[in-house]
Amino acid sequence: MKRFQSLPIIMCMILTLALSGCSIPLPMELSRRLIIEAVGVDTEKNGVKITLQTVDAFFGEQGKEGGDKKGSTEIYGFQGQNAAEALAKVEETTGLKPMFSQIKLIVLSEETARKGVKEILEYFLNETRLRPDIDVCVSEGKAQDVVAAKLGSSAGAAGVLQETLRAAAKTGRTVRTLLFRFMSLLYSEIDTPLCPVISVRKSDVSDSLLPALTGAALFDGDVLRKKIGEEETQLLAFLTGGAKKTEMTVSLENGDLVSALFLSPRVQRKLICQNSTFSAVLTLRAVCSVSQKSQKNNASTEALLAQIRKQLSTRLRLCFQSLCADAGFDFCRLKKRCAQKYPSFSAEKDGEALLKNVIIQLEIKQK
Amino acid sequence: MGVKGKITAAQLYAVFFVSILSSVFTSLSSEAQGSSSANRILNVFPFLIWASLAAVPIFLIIGKNTDQTLMSRCETLSPFLSKTAAALYAAAALWYASLGLSRFGLFMQTELFPNKNVRLLILIFSAAAAYTASKGLETLGRTGLLFFILLAAGILVITGASIKYFDFAELPPLFPTDIKGLFFGGFVTLTKSAEILSLYVLSPCVKNHGKKHYAFWVLCFSLTVCVMFTVIAGVTGAFGERQTFQFYTLTSVAELGVLERLDELLSGLWLLCAFLKTSFFIFLSEKCLRTSFYRTTKKLPFFVLGAAVFLLYLPVSVSEKAYKLAADPLFNGPIFIVLVLIFPTVVYFLSKRKADRRKT
Numbered sequence: 001m002k003r004f005q006s007l008p009i010i011m012c013m014i015l016t017l018a019l020s021g022c023s024i025p026l027p028m029e030l031s032r033r034l035i036i037e038a039v040g041v042d043t044e045k046n047g048v049k050i051t052l053q054t055v056d057a058f059f060g061e062q063g064k065e066g067g068d069k070k071g072s073t074e075i076y077g078f079q080g081q082n083a084a085e086a087l088a089k090v091e092e093t094t095g096l097k098p099m100f101s102q103i104k105l106i107v108l109s110e111e112t113a114r115k116g117v118k119e120i121l122e123y124f125l126n127e128t129r130l131r132p133d134i135d136v137c138v139s140e141g142k143a144q145d146v147v148a149a150k151l152g153s154s155a156g157a158a159g160v161l162q163e164t165l166r167a168a169a170k171t172g173r174t175v176r177t178l179l180f181r182f183m184s185l186l187y188s189e190i191d192t193p194l195c196p197v198i199s200v201r202k203s204d205v206s207d208s209l210l211p212a213l214t215g216a217a218l219f220d221g222d223v224l225r226k227k228i229g230e231e232e233t234q235l236l237a238f239l240t241g242g243a244k245k246t247e248m249t250v251s252l253e254n255g256d257l258v259s260a261l262f263l264s265p266r267v268q269r270k271l272i273c274q275n276s277t278f279s280a281v282l283t284l285r286a287v288c289s290v291s292q293k294s295q296k297n298n299a300s301t302e303a304l305l306a307q308i309r310k311q312l313s314t315r316l317r318l319c320f321q322s323l324c325a326d327a328g329f330d331f332c333r334l335k336k337r338c339a340q341k342y343p344s345f346s347a348e349k350d351g352e353a354l355l356k357n358v359i360i361q362l363e364i365k366q367k
Numbered sequence: 368m369g370v371k372g373k374i375t376a377a378q379l380y381a382v383f384f385v386s387i388l389s390s391v392f393t394s395l396s397s398e399a400q401g402s403s404s405a406n407r408i409l410n411v412f413p414f415l416i417w418a419s420l421a422a423v424p425i426f427l428i429i430g431k432n433t434d435q436t437l438m439s440r441c442e443t444l445s446p447f448l449s450k451t452a453a454a455l456y457a458a459a460a461l462w463y464a465s466l467g468l469s470r471f472g473l474f475m476q477t478e479l480f481p482n483k484n485v486r487l488l489i490l491i492f493s494a495a496a497a498y499t500a501s502k503g504l505e506t507l508g509r510t511g512l513l514f515f516i517l518l519a520a521g522i523l524v525i526t527g528a529s530i531k532y533f534d535f536a537e538l539p540p541l542f543p544t545d546i547k548g549l550f551f552g553g554f555v556t557l558t559k560s561a562e563i564l565s566l567y568v569l570s571p572c573v574k575n576h577g578k579k580h581y582a583f584w585v586l587c588f589s590l591t592v593c594v595m596f597t598v599i600a601g602v603t604g605a606f607g608e609r610q611t612f613q614f615y616t617l618t619s620v621a622e623l624g625v626l627e628r629l630d631e632l633l634s635g636l637w638l639l640c641a642f643l644k645t646s647f648f649i650f651l652s653e654k655c656l657r658t659s660f661y662r663t664t665k666k667l668p669f670f671v672l673g674a675a676v677f678l679l680y681l682p683v684s685v686s687e688k689a690y691k692l693a694a695d696p697l698f699n700g701p702i703f704i705v706l707v708l709i710f711p712t713v714v715y716f717l718s719k720r721k722a723d724r725r726k727t
Contacts, residue, residue, distance in 0.1 A: 011495050129481065132606070133620040180620055184537060184604030 034096035037073070037158035040143030041120055042109045047081035048120070051144040052090070053158055055102070073157060075148045083123045100128035104158040105135035105165075106179065107198065109143040113217060113224035118186060121179065121222075132180035135165050138217040138224065140199035149200040149209045164211045165196060172237035172246040173230060174213045186222055193219040194236075197227055218323075228323070235319040239282065239360075240267065250311045252304070260308055261289040262364075269334065271341050279357035280334050284316075288364045305364055313362045320360060334358070372572060376580040378508030379573050381515035382647055383562045384588060386467075388518065389640030390559040391592055392614040393470050404600035404608055405539035406552050411589040413553025418585045421563060424711040426578055429570040433577070437567035437711055438658050440718045452710070453659035456564060457652040459706055461672060463561040464648030465679035466694055468493065471641035472684045478615055479634055489684075490677055496645035497673025500653065501666040504572055507647055514639045521636045522595065528629055529602050529621035537604035538597070555696045556592070558703045562644075565651045567711060568658075611687075649673055 040051035054074045076094065080086030090098045106124065108117055124130055139146045151160040169176035177195035185193035194216050200209045216233040218226045228236065238246050246262045268283040288308060429435050437456070441449035468489060475485045499506065570576060599607055599617050610616040618633040649672050656668065683693040692698075 007498055008495075011491060011498070131619055132616065133622070178532075178620070180603060180606045180616070181532070184606035187605035187609060 032096055033099045034076075034090065034094055035099050035102050037102060038105050038107065038147050038161070039103060039124070040107045040109070040139070040147030041083070041112050042143050043111045043115060044079060047079065048083055048086055048112070049077060049079045049144065050083060050086040051147045052076045052078070052098075053147045077144065083120050084127070087128070098128075100124070100130040103130045103134050104162045105137060107137055107139050107143040107146050107161075109139050110141070110197075110217075110224065110227075112143070113138045113219070116222045117219075117224075118222035121183060125179070125183070130179075132183075133178050135162055135196075136177050136179050136182050137161075137165065137196045137198045138227075140197055140214055146198055146200055146211075149211075151200070151209055151211065161198065161211050164213065165198070168196070168213050170245060172234045174233055175216050175237060186219075193222075195219075232319055232322070235316055236323065238262065238284070238286075239316060239320060248312070250308050252307050252311075258290055258304070258308065262286040263289070271334075271338055273342055279359065280338070281359045281361060283361040283363065285363045286365075288366055290366070301366055305366060309362050309364050312364075313360060316360050316362065320358065324358075372504060373574050374504055374508030374572065375574050376576045378512050379569070379576070380580060380584040382507060382511030382643060383560070383584060384591075385511055385514045385518050385640050386562050386644040386647055387560045387588065388591065389637055389644060390467060390470070391556060392595070393474055393612060393637060393641075394559070403539055404596065406545070406549055407596045408539075408593055408600060409549055410552040410556050410596075411593040413550045414556045414592075415553075415585060415589055416550075417553050417557040418560070418563075418589075421557060421707050422578070422581055422585075424708055424715060425563065425566045425581075427715045428567055428711050429576075433570045433573070436569075436571060436658070437714060438655070440714050443718050443721060444714065448714075450659045452714075453655045455710075456568065456706065457655035457672075459561070459564060459702065460648045460652035460655065461675050461679060462702075463564075464645050464652070464676045465683060466699075467641060467644045467648070468676060468680045469683040469690050469693065471637065472680065473687060473690055474612060474615070474637065476684075477611055477687075478630075486681070486684075489680060492642065493645065493673045493677040493680070494670065496642055496676075497649050497669045498666075499642070499646040500650035500673070501669035504569065504650065507643070507650060510646075511643060514643055517639065518636055521632055522591070524623065525618050525621050525629055525633065526595070526598055528623040528626070529598065529617055532620060533598065533601040534604070535601065537601050539600060551696070554700065558696055558699050560588075561703065562647065564706060565647070568651060568654055645676065649676060 034052075035055040036052050037055055038053040040053075042049040042051070052075070054076060056074055076090070078086040078089045078093065080089065087098070090096075106121070108120075112120070121136070125132065146161070147157070149157055151157040165174065165176050168174040174196040175194055177193070182193050182195060197214045197217050199212050199214055201212045202208075203210050213230070215227055215229045216236065217224050218228060234246060234248065238248075248260055248262065250258045250260055252258055263286070266285045268281075268285070270281040270283065272279045272281065288305065290304060290308070428437050428440055438449050438453050441452045472485055472489050475488070476483065499510070566581075595614070599613050602620065603610070603613065603616050607613045607616050615630060615633060619630040621629045623629065649669060652672050653668050657663075661668075683690055
């Protein structure tokens with residue numbers, strides 16, 4: 001059996017040929033790849049325009065022909081009747097093979113979102129091999145303006161946009177939506193996908209551009225139905241338990257404005273079924289921290305908390321009613337929960353009746 | 368020092384765990400094991416029943432002292448029957464090895480090296496697996512235990528890294544509306560556990576093997592599958608249901624601090640699992656043939672069997688459709704029922720009747 005002793009070594013040597021970095025006869029060098037960090041999708045008259053924000057892997061060298069060199073990133077735009085046709089032009093225009101696995105976010109223009117996003121997102125997921133945990137957002141105006149914006153950071157505009165989304169989601173100012181979660185909500189069909197609305201604006205102190213979040217976009221299926229403002233987004237995050245830390249300004253009866261920080265709001269959703277009438281109770285539990293300055297001007301902490309509770313409850317109720325008024329939506333996943341608890345319940349048929357019977361309870365404790 | 372050529376029950380069941388878990392998690396979501404995530408989670412309960420049912424003929428055949436094999440029982444009836452059984456079980460082991468290899472090849476072709484021909488890699492893989500099989504059961508047992516530890520650690524890391532995306536609202540309603548489908552799903556999971564066939568052949572090579580080990584393994588395996596499918600459903604939701612490899616989708620969204628590409632960790636783990644599975648089935652096949660057809664100690668049969676596995680892999684791996692056809696439970700199910708339940712039960716009762724007659 002001596003002749004078999006060298007077999008493992010020979011096998012290991014042959015295996016090295018199969019490693020991904022050793023493709024024969026054409027090795028795929030980094031210089032031959034177009035590393036894409038952000039994608040913008042705009043609807044044009046004759047189809048779509050795809051804007052790609054790419055990383056210049058060889059920053060410092062001469063910019064590539066056709067590329068609009070801005071810092072370490074380059075911007076490319078491609079038009080076609082659909083995404084497939086537009087992206088087919090990438091290689092023939094740049095001479096580089098596109099690499100989608102480094103994408104950090106997809107920006108869809110409002111116009112595109114209003115026409116339906118399922119087809120285009122499925123194309124990216126199935127054909128380009130991008131990662132499913134990237135951010136999805138809707139742009140105020142053209143997606144190209146957001147993706148091509150020079151945001152003054154060596155990390156690239158995509159990195160700045162992503163960090164902005166992350167930070168805003170923590171405070172409930174926006175709802176961060178990852179692609180796989182967005183698609184999951186889209187496929188489940190009994191829930192409402194929503195994603196942040198993003199834009200760029202000029203800085204007050206310099207000429208540089210800054211990312212700005214202006215609320216959230218609510219989808220009905222894959223079509224953008226409604227855009228809500230920043231406060232509504234914040235309240236929605238509070239309602240759904242999506243925000244771990246939310247700061248809100250509450251105006252008291254005496255006209256004082258109190259800034260209150262709410263921590264870890266927990267939302268309990270109770271479903272009650274009596275004689276085939278469904279009703280839901282949302283119980284929100286929050287710990288409120290009010291600055292001492294605000295407390296000094298008020299008689300007692302209890303009275304202050306009662307006022308905050310009253311004001312916030314009213315605002316939450318109004319927000320909920322406003323959101324529910326747009327028929328077909330299912331906030332806090334009540335329909336799904338109801339369908340889970342009562343399989344005989346038809347979410348489509350009685351959904352609206354359920355949404356009308358929602359009671360919001362708010363329990364606030366002081367930190 | 369252990370007895371030469373023997374492994375412990377823990378090592379054997381570690382091999383089973385690693386090998387079967389890789390089959391379950393690399394299953395295509397479109398494979399008929401219950402179409403919804405809810406069914407996949409609930410499948411473990413009928414699986415427990417099916418696995419208990421499968422244990423009955425196994426422990427009848429191997430006897431109280433677990434020193435009997437199916438072939439030795441057949442030998443008491445007829446040498447021809449013994450040879451036929453050996454050939455049948457060897458062929459089944461090769462078939463299951465090639466199915467496992469095809470599933471792994473499909474995974475490589477769709478996720479790791481899209482649109483690339485991976486046949487050369489699979490050929491080398493088969494040869495390496497055959498070489499490992501030739502090193503014997505002790506080597507496989509030790510490797511199995513090591514891979515089990517790696518796999519358990521890997522699963523814990525992946526679960527921990529993806530748990531932040533877990534949402535109870537993503538979980539499907541756990542109401543078994545299709546009981547028939549649920550039981551079928553449990554049976555399909557059992558057919559993926561073809562490694563239990565080896566108990567008919569390898570039982571005398573396992574030290575202190577008993578029913579409690581089997582029961583413990585079935586419970587642990589079911590619990591792991593149940594928890595993992597719950598995590599997959601809670602994290603990826605309806606999106607995961609539409610992905611070819613659900614577990615791979617889970618790892619691609621998992622991140623642990625600076626470690627963001629955990630799908631590579633899973634790819635590595637699956638490589639180990641598929642390697643062990645192929646080696647184990649090649650070893651099992653050779654063991655069946657060795658006991659009935661030849662007594663040689665040469666390693667050449669292992670490589671011949673490795674080549675046979677590769678040849679079987681070729682037609683199955685032509686396309687996803689071909690694989691689905693080969694892995695169809697309506698085709699594999701009856702084979703599994705005959706090999707695990709019917710044939711051993713018939714052999715047991717015939718041999719028992721013969722023994723009783725001799726006594727009288």
